[in-house]
Amino acid sequence: MKIHRPHLLKHSFNVVNRMRQTVSVAGLSAFRVAKGEKPDARLLKDTFEQLGTTYIKIGQFIASTPSLFPREYVEAFQDCLDQTTPLSYTYIEQVLTDELAVDGQTLSDKFAFINEKPLASASIAQVHAARLHNGDEVVLKVQKPEVETIMQTDLGVLHGVTKIVELLMPSMRFASIAPIIDEIRLRMLAETDFISEAQNIRDFQQFLSVSGNTKVVAPEVYDDLTTKRVLTMSQLHGVSMIDETAMRQYCDDPAQVMADTLNTWFASLMFCNSFHADLHAGNLMLLTDGRIGFLDFGIVGKLKAESWRACMGMMQALQDNNYQAMAQHMIDMEMTHGRSNVDAQDLANDLERMMKTIMAEDITFTSGVPFNSKEQADELNQMMLEIVEVGKRHGIHFPRDFALLTKQLLYFDRFMRTLAPDMDMFSDQRVQILGQTDTSQPSASALNMS
Structure with a gap:
């Protein structure tokens, strides 16, 4: 294969320049430590934001994967910002x-x-x-320019700097760093491949078509104007689904719109190749024609059917305050190295103590604070962290995409408190959670969304 010398030289220069930038920022952080600043999670978060693209994404990965990372780091990176100064x-x-x-x-x-x-x-x-x-x-x-080169370079040097980080911050020492770096690499490089994101959109559209769902839509991809670095999609026009007043311009019942959104997402868990794992307020829209728009398929998750059903059972048990059932579903989720060694009753007791503490402190349930407030976002993260932490103490290891799915479920729960405060995700007749009554087959009503 012929290698173009100018391109190779440019690539080499970009790699060297990126390494120089990394060393410079890392040096400044080391200087802060030398001056007496504590080498903690907050310092690491500040350093990552200065390093940019790759490290911001790693920070977000840390924040969304509490089953792998120490709690203080998960909390520190919860507000790792991904909004940058626009390029010319x-x-x-x-x-x-x-x-x-x-x-x-x-x-x-x-x-x-x-x-x-x-x-x-x-x-x-x-x-x-x-x-x-x-x-x-x-x-x-x-x-953005050189994103893939920057990521590949950064991920390459991470193996080398990991040992230094472990020495400076013992709580960041893991049993094996290689699988974590590999997981980060897979997720991040997938986000840089817009052809892959286009396929995620097509998979979702096929799911909508097969299930006869005409209430939800995703942008149309223009294949002839899409490459690995450019994704061209139809522009959807509508309003945010956390603005009930604006929504009523285009629908009669915002709560029913929420039910249609939930039904679609629950169905996609079982019948789509992947599920949308980032449906925050910015990625959901009520269109001017009354349909619901799902946007931005850069972050998707995949979960085994049995793990998903156990997760649904766990959330139902949580809703019913049935901690014995919640514990059993956690064990059934194939999250344990040795399920026979888990004391279900002991786990249930811990879950009950945890949830009673959370509920006692949870003033935002009835405070009427808008969903997009930082307080409620922090509360959501705290609840997930507590569940994961209790699980860890009992030897429970969560499936790779469990955190993505759980955060989305909790997000929907808070979303509904603003948009449909009288709706209960697990008992409202308008909401069909697949497998709720028969875990082997989807209910007919769950697919009858058109």
Whole structure:
């Protein structure tokens, strides 16, 4: 295979430059420690945010994977921000030109208009609105320059610096770092491949089609304008689903919209290749035509059917305050190295003590604080951390994507307190949790969502 020397030199320069930046930031953090600052989770979080793309994503991975990381680090990284200063449109235009303007064509041949002001800017990509020559309104998700090179370089050196981190921060010492780094690599590199995200969208759309669901929609992908670094999708217009007043412009019953959202997501757990694992308020929209829009499929999860059913049973038992059943479902979730060694009654007692403490402190349940407040987000994270911590003490090891699924369930719970305060996720007749009455087969009503 012929290697182009200029490209190789540029790549090598970028790798060296990235390593220089990393050493510089790490050096400043080491200087802070030398001056007497405690080398704790907060310092590591500050350092990661300075290092940018890769380390912000690692911080978010730490925050969403409490089964692997010490509690103080999970808490420190909960507010690891992924909003970055927008890049100049000149850079974005160059990426679009490199990726889409082929065979002598120009961007003007592809697009009638591209808004130079971004809709959003995060560590991996920047989003711009555009219009095609046929009048279609689209959004362009454009990967930032050298993101993959930066990530590969950063992940490569992480193996080397891990030993130093373990020496400075003993609580970050793990039984085996290699599987964790491999997991981080898989998740992060998947986010840099927009062809993979496009496939996630198509999988979801196929699920909607097969299940006859016409109440929910995902953006249409324009395959001829999509590459690994550029994702072109139809632009959806609507309002946030945490703004009940705005929603009533396009629907009669916001609670029913919430039920339709839940039914769709629960069904996708069993019948879609993956489930959307990041349905926060920014990724859900009530469209002007009354349909529900699921956005941004960069983060998806996958869970074995038996683990999912046990998780649903655990959440139902939690809702019913049945801690013996909750403990048994945790054991049945295949989360233990030796399930016969787990004392179910002892685990149930610990779960009951934990939940009573949480409920006693949980003033936000009835305070009327809006869902998107930081207090309720912190409460959500604390509840998940407590569940995981109790499990750890009993030798329970959670499936890889359990944290993603649990956080989404808890997110929906808080979402409903604002949008549909009278709705109960587990007992409302409008909400069909698959396998609730028969864990081997989906209920007919659960698929009858159109």
